[in-house]
Amino acid sequence: xxxxxxxxxxxxxxxxxxxxxAPFDMGAAVRVEPKGxxxxxxxxxxxxxxxxxxxxxxxxxxxxxxxxxxxAGGEGMPRGPRLPVGRRARLRIxxxxxxxxxxxxxxxxxxxxxxxPIEMDAGxxxxxxxLAPLPGRVRWMKEDRIGIEFSAAIALADLAAWATTLPGxxxxxxxx
Numbered sequence: 001x002x003x004x005x006x007x008x009x010x011x012x013x014x015x016x017x018x019x020x021x022a023p024f025d026m027g028a029a030v031r032v033e034p035k036g037x038x039x040x041x042x043x044x045x046x047x048x049x050x051x052x053x054x055x056x057x058x059x060x061x062x063x064x065x066x067x068x069x070x071x072a073g074g075e076g077m078p079r080g081p082r083l084p085v086g087r088r089a090r091l092r093i094x095x096x097x098x099x100x101x102x103x104x105x106x107x108x109x110x111x112x113x114x115x116x117p118i119e120m121d122a123g124x125x126x127x128x129x130x131l132a133p134l135p136g137r138v139r140w141m142k143e144d145r146i147g148i149e150f151s152a153a154i155a156l157a158d159l160a161a162w163a164t165t166l167p168g169x170x171x172x173x174x175x176x
Contacts (some may be wrong), residue, residue, distance in 0.1 A: 005081060005160040008034060011062055015055035016040065022161030024052050033081075037066060082106045083163050090127040093118055102128060103145070107153040109136065112146050124148060131162055 010017035016032060024030070024044050032037045032054060042054040082104040085147040091112060101113040110126055118124075118138055126134040126148060134154070139145040 003083075004080070005156060005163060006032070007156060009051065011066075013056075013059045013062060014043070014077050015045075015053060018052045018054065019050055021050070021157060022164055030054060082111075083159070083166070085166065087129075089129070091116070092125040092127070093122060097127075097154070100146075102126075105154075105159070107150075107156060107159055109139070109147060109149045110134070112148065113144050114146060115144050116146075118146060126150075128162075129156065130165060 004020065004022040006021065007019040008016050009019045018032065018116050024047060026044055026047060028044045029041070030044060031039050031041045040054070040056065042056065045055050046053040059117045083106065085102045087102055088099055089110075089112065091098050091100045091114065093116065098114065098116055100116070102114055103111040105128065109126075110176050112126070118141070120138055120141065122138045124136055124138060126136065128134065131154065134148075135152075136148045136150040138146055139149040
């Protein structure tokens with residue numbers, strides 16, 4: 001019922017080892033959705049510290065699993081997960097700070113809602129509660145929506161820890 005961010009630390013013919021940022025119980029059903037590969041469903045078979053194991057239902061050829069889904073030259077690679085947020089943030093345009101609605105957030109960018117006058121490629125800084133300041137540039141605008149690309153990606157561990165503070169993410173159960 002909930003989403004969590006994780007890293008696949010190891011993949012073999014028999015399953016995956018995940019680095020998780022939310023607690024999982026033994027036997028918890030999960031659906032792992034790797035970037036650029038087909039999702040894998042299973043149950044947590046072991047947990048140690050921040051790591052968890054998910055066996056495949058049947059042995060899998062890892063090279064076959066990873067290869068056909070990778071676009072040539074990195075073109076068309078799927079973007080990283082976007083976390084729906086729905087809370088206020090502050091956006092600096094020039095020297096002025098404005099309150100905006102933060103619609104979603106990913107490691108590399110954000111979507112905000114605002115009727116502020118702003119130009120494409122304008123330098124901005126986004127302040128989100130419990131995260132370091134996020135400098136970036138306006139990459140797209142559509143009606144009252146603004147897409148911001150960050151100058152540097154948010155570390156996955158930082159984004160995952162922040163995501164556990166969102167409403168509805170308190171229990172740490174569910175799929176990744």
